[in-house]
Amino acid sequence: MSDIGPRVLIVDDQELIRTGFRMILTARGIDVVGEAGDGAAAVEAERRLRPDVVLMDIRMPGLDGIEATRRILARTRDCRILMLTTFDLDRYVYAALTAGASGFLLKDVTADHLAAAVRLVGTGDALLAPSITRRLVQRFATESETPALHRDLTALTPRELEVLTMLGRGLSNTELAEALTLSEATVKTHVARIFAKLDLRDRAQAVILAYETGLITPSA
Secondary structure: OEOOEOEEEEEOOOHHHHHHHHHHHHHOOOEEEEEEOOHHHHHHHHHHHOOOEEEEEOOOOOOOHHHHHHHHHHHOOOOEEEEEEOOOOOHHHHHHHHOOOOOEEEOOOOHHHHHHHHHHHHOOOOOOOOHHHHHHHHHHHHHOOOOOOOOOHHHOOHHHHHHHHHHHOOOOHHHHHHHHOOOHHHHHHHHHHHHHHHOOOOHHHHHHHHHHOOOOOOOO
């Protein structure tokens, strides 16, 4: 990542939105390295430009944002994808998260929130703070007949299962450390081991997995 922040690729089929987002991010010291107007162009641009973060529209003509996300993340684990949508509870958003996206934003997000979200995802974290993200996962993870993430939890220790359950509820590392009376360094080690054992990209997939495996129920 560059010193001024994550390098960003903006993908949207509306030029006006791409231009607006570019102006917002550039004004806040974030390097926009390119734009793409559809999913196929996004896959090519990511391969060529190697951005840290892709702002990806979900619904686009031709190759949509979900399939573009799958193709990008099948090739690299160094890129984070932040989905853009006009719908706050949208099955497409859930599909994008299971494909490996690190979170999503509504297109009417404020300028400061957009920049903060890009920086957060650029650090390797997932955008899970809005309660709507958890409602989304609760709704679609429990409706799904076929789990989107197939993982064997038997490889986890009892402590790691406890940490994964708390991750699923959206707790930060600081909150986990306080709840478990551990240092943040120890919590980070547990989280890293969970991700490695279960082949998870970030907290977004950890939340989905916690619901789909029944570690957390919608009423929990």
